[in-house]
Amino acid sequence: MRKYWTIITTMWARALIHRFTIVAYRTGELFEIVFLLILWTALFKGRDTISGYTIQEMITYVLVGNLVSIVTRNFLTDFMTKEIKDGALSIFVVKPITYLRYVLVRELGRVSLPFLISLVSQIGIMLIFARQLVIHTSFVHFALFIVMVAFAFLIEFFISFLIGATAFWTDETDGLSQTIYRLKRFLSGGYFTLSLLPALYIQISLALPFAYSFYVPTQLYLQKLTLWQGLKGIGIQIIWIALLYLCIKLVWRRGTRRYEGVGI
Amino acid sequence: MRRYLKLLKILVRVSFIRALMFRAAFYMDIAYSFIWLGLFFIIIQILFSHTEEIAGWSRANLIVLLGVWSFLDDLGAGTFWDGIKRLPDLVADGAMDFILARPVDSQFLIAAERFRFSRVLVILADVGLIAYGLTIGEMAPWHTIILRFPVLVVSGYIIALSVVYLLHTLGFWFLRINNVWALYDGLEGIAKYPLDVFGRHIKLLSLTIVPLTVMFMFPAQALLGRITTLEVLYAPVVAAIFFAVARWFYQYSVRRYSSVA
Numbered sequence: 214m215r216k217y218w219t220i221i222t223t224m225w226a227r228a229l230i231h232r233f234t235i236v237a238y239r240t241g242e243l244f245e246i247v248f249l250l251i252l253w254t255a256l257f258k259g260r261d262t263i264s265g266y267t268i269q270e271m272i273t274y275v276l277v278g279n280l281v282s283i284v285t286r287n288f289l290t291d292f293m294t295k296e297i298k299d300g301a302l303s304i305f306v307v308k309p310i311t312y313l314r315y316v317l318v319r320e321l322g323r324v325s326l327p328f329l330i331s332l333v334s335q336i337g338i339m340l341i342f343a344r345q346l347v348i349h350t351s352f353v354h355f356a357l358f359i360v361m362v363a364f365a366f367l368i369e370f371f372i373s374f375l376i377g378a379t380a381f382w383t384d385e386t387d388g389l390s391q392t393i394y395r396l397k398r399f400l401s402g403g404y405f406t407l408s409l410l411p412a413l414y415i416q417i418s419l420a421l422p423f424a425y426s427f428y429v430p431t432q433l434y435l436q437k438l439t440l441w442q443g444l445k446g447i448g449i450q451i452i453w454i455a456l457l458y459l460c461i462k463l464v465w466r467r468g469t470r471r472y473e474g475v476g477i
Numbered sequence: 478m479r480r481y482l483k484l485l486k487i488l489v490r491v492s493f494i495r496a497l498m499f500r501a502a503f504y505m506d507i508a509y510s511f512i513w514l515g516l517f518f519i520i521i522q523i524l525f526s527h528t529e530e531i532a533g534w535s536r537a538n539l540i541v542l543l544g545v546w547s548f549l550d551d552l553g554a555g556t557f558w559d560g561i562k563r564l565p566d567l568v569a570d571g572a573m574d575f576i577l578a579r580p581v582d583s584q585f586l587i588a589a590e591r592f593r594f595s596r597v598l599v600i601l602a603d604v605g606l607i608a609y610g611l612t613i614g615e616m617a618p619w620h621t622i623i624l625r626f627p628v629l630v631v632s633g634y635i636i637a638l639s640v641v642y643l644l645h646t647l648g649f650w651f652l653r654i655n656n657v658w659a660l661y662d663g664l665e666g667i668a669k670y671p672l673d674v675f676g677r678h679i680k681l682l683s684l685t686i687v688p689l690t691v692m693f694m695f696p697a698q699a700l701l702g703r704i705t706t707l708e709v710l711y712a713p714v715v716a717a718i719f720f721a722v723a724r725w726f727y728q729y730s731v732r733r734y735s736s737v738a
Contacts, residue, residue: 233647234656241663248667255674256528263527383501392509399516409523 216310217318224322235327239334242279246338249275249404264408270435273347274406276339278431282403283331285365285426287320290390293377302472313374313461320370349436357443358433364450365426371457372397372422378461381468402428419446422453484581485589492592506595510551514602517543517669532673537614538701539671544607545697546669548600549630553637555596557588561641562658565648571736584727588638607700617702625699625709632712633692637665639716639723646723649730668693691715 228235250272257268266274293316296302305312339346349355376390383389398404401423407415418424429446432438438446496503521543525536534542564587567573576583616622644657668689672680683690691712698704 230653233651233654234659237654237657237660241659241661241666244663244667248670251674252531252670255532256524383505388502388506388509392512395513395516399520404520405523409527 220315220318221322221325224319225326228323228326232326235330239327239331242331243334243338246275246279246335250342264406266406266408269345269347271406272342272345273435274431276335276342276346277434278403278427280332280335280339281362281365281430282401282427283328283335284362285369287324287366287370287373288327289316289320289370289373290377290386292316292323293374294380294386294390297377297380297468297472300473313465316374317370347435349434351436353440354433354436354443357440357447358430361425361430361433361443361447361450364447364454365430367454368422368450368457369426371454371461374461375457375464378464378468381464381471397423397426400424401426402431406431420449422450422457425450425453481581481585488589489592493594496594503595506593507598510596510599511602514543514547514599514606517547518606532671534671534673535614537610538697540610541607541614541700542610542671542694542697543669544603544605544610545630545700546665546693547606548603549633549637549693549696550665551596551599551603552634553641555593555600557638558641559591559593560588561638561645563587563591564645565654565657568648568734569653573734574736577731577734583731584642584724588642611700615701617700621702622700625704626696628709629696629699629704629712632716633696635716636688636692636719639719642723643719643726646727646730649733664689665693685715688715688719 253271253275254268256263257271261267263271302312305315308315372393373390376386376393379389380386400418400421402418407418407424407428410418418428425446429438429443433443433446518540521536521539524531525539529535531539567576567587573583576586579586617625641658641661644661645654647657648654664687672683672690672694675683680690695704695708695712699709
């Protein structure tokens with residue numbers, strides 16, 4: 214346990230060096246969130262509901278959804294790509310810990326400071342819009358929401374790992390990770406609620422893992438999903454976690470065979 | 478001037494050779510850009526399936542705005558973006574020494590060192606999108622477009638270049654700010670929607686300190702015939718001010734630079 218704690222505290226020290234970056238990154242995000250809120254307010258002018266959402270529900274959707282997105286994100290792809298490209302992966306041959314476990318603990322440490330900064334600023338925005346926020350008090354819904362968010366973190370982590378692993382085959386993963394990030398945001402309902410899409414697209418999105426990092430937990434929070442639907446969602450998440458883990462095993466085995474340890 | 482043009486030609490050629498060396502990355506970059514553009518186009522279609530207009534902008538108008546936004550974004554990303562992005566790392570690693578020691582303007586060299594041809598190619602798609610938006614909606618008379626649009630696009634490009642430079646020059650003052658682009662990215666991202674949805678104060682801000690309206694909305698408004706002569710004259714003034722400030726701030730910051738290599 215001590216070795217994991219050492220990794221986490223090292224990451225905190227490193228995160229403090231990059232504090233300007235964290236603030237810049239978060240400020241950029243805040244612009245988008247505030248803009249989305251203003252855009253929806255403009256769209257709701259002269260009407261009470263859009264696709265079954267009131268303006269209060271839509272504002273809650275944007276704010277709670279982005280909170281979930283903050284909790285579940287990681288920065289693994291960039292760092293993993295660099296480690297593969299620079300040959301830094303080689304040192305894990307002698308470390309008493311597997312790479313997957315190491316990066317999981319490292320990401321927990323790395324995201325904690327940005328998470329705290331983002332959480333404080335997000336709560337700040339939520340307080341500004343407090344009057345328009347929908348607040349539910351169902352404990353069971355909330356417990357399911359927390360479980361779903363925890364699994365979403367794991368799914369996001371595995372997806373980032375797989376994107377990072379493409380560096381075994383290609384030098385440039387920046388474009389791929391940016392595109393997947395945007396596609397993920399689109400399919401997860403980050404730009405707008407998936408309820409605006411035709412039913413078929415919603416069904417497809419619900420079968421993919423992305424909606425569980427924004428749309429589904431937020432629907433659960435808004436109690437637009439029943440407890441049974443929430444449990445079904447968690448079941449789908451577990452299936453995806455297992456599938457992604459198997460993919461990681463396969464990709465890792467093939468990737469390490471190709472790995473040349475450049476720079477050593 | 479001739480020396481710099483010759484140098485620019487060489488730098489473009491080197492970038493082209495680099496693009497040919499990493500062909501897979503080149504084609505993938507084009508594919509990604511098309512996916513992004515398609516994604517934003519779909520978002521517009523979905524938004525407008527629930528409303529007739531957003532802050533006075535119709536679907537066709539917004540397609541033109543998206544086209545102009547993407548055009549300027551690709552132009553910036555294709556020409557100076559990758560070069561300037563390296564500035565904080567150059568400062569942190571001490572590699573600025575090699576740039577400063579060369580007998581050319583260092584600011585020019587940093588910005589012009591890396592062209593991304595894939596993004597320049599996507600500009601053709603942006604032009605197609607603009608043409609589509611103008612075909613299905615309103616459009617200004619040709620003679621006013623020819624007179625106004627180039628002035629506004631060049632102004633928008635110079636402002637973008639200056640803002641990106643201003644942000645990355647902070648690398649001389651703060652340690653490790655290599656993700657400062659996220660700040661610009663976040664700001665620029667909202668300009669693909671009409672900024673008229675904001676109240677008067679933020680609109681004023683977008684005309685002066687953070688001139689997103691001048692950069693992206695003015696050129697689109699020129700195509701749609703929604704711009705006044707005063708606004709057309711205002712854009713180059715803002716561009717000149719931002720360029721001068723970025724230039725001054727860079728030179729001032731370079732004086733502070735002490736090699737760490």
